[in-house]
Amino acid sequence: MIIAAPAVQAQIKDAADKGGDDPSFLAFSAGYHDVHDNHDAFEGRIEYRHGEKFWIFKPVVGVLATHDEAVMGYAGVLVDIYFGRRWVLTPAFTPGLYRKGDGKNLGGTVEFKSQIELSYRFDNRSRLGLGVSHISNASIYDSNPGTETVFLTYALPLGGPR
Template sequence: MLRISSRPGRLSGFRPLAIAVSAILALSNAAPAQELAFSLGVRETDGNRDAELYVRRMEDERALGLSLVYGAAITDAGAVWAGVGLAGRIETSSGWFVGGSFMPGAYSRGDGPDLGHTLQFRTDVEAGIQLGSSSQISIGLDHTSNGGLGDSNPGSNSIFLRYSVGLR
């Protein structure tokens, strides 16, 4: 859960996240989408842990089994990330699935960790199950890194629980 602190600037990244999430939701009506997902997780960087809320939208499958995906996240330290990339999923006939994504994006640290560069690459893997005709639940891991673009590249890892709902 996101903690709201009385420290000034603690959630200073909330405004950019609100703008990014609003854009994602507005675009949900602009084109057919496969799903809208909400994740809660714990992000760790250099031994420091922060709660993270992440919202992403994944389009219908396109070429080569990949889908356009875009999302935005905020930690309880006020760090914000937003990006666009590609995602894929393999589903079984019994409703189980595994998936992954790669998303370059912009990072603003707020009171969060210095990840060494504004450009951060976020990759994730998840495994889950279909909960009916239009929703899924999954658990996953992700890694965020600047890919060596900055003077430092501490990277950041998270574990998350994701709930996804179809938009059709």
């Protein structure tokens, strides 16, 4: 039993090194909105990414805005998939409310944002990542043009590791 204790401690430390103890994050993103169409714009985002897991999911809430006054507030879930200690793949799904401003008409107010992001994780647990997102209304309205954004994210850890 005394011999097994160091082995168990090593497994716990290995899980922590792979990101199992990551804190909540405040994530800042900037990107190129509507890359496949003619309503291209600069997009900025801010998100709160909660550190607690509910099964494999972590809650996320955020807001995005474009320079042509389109705005979307959203809330949903993400999953952090760790590749060793440094690399994190983060798919997310976040329904929300959209206002087009002078931007692209996405067909209605209720929209769904899906995204995937690949990040490098630094020693202090902050992350720098590159991602792609898609917003559409899943054909709940007559028009469903959708839009894609390519973005860069810096995620700042809050409160240190748990």
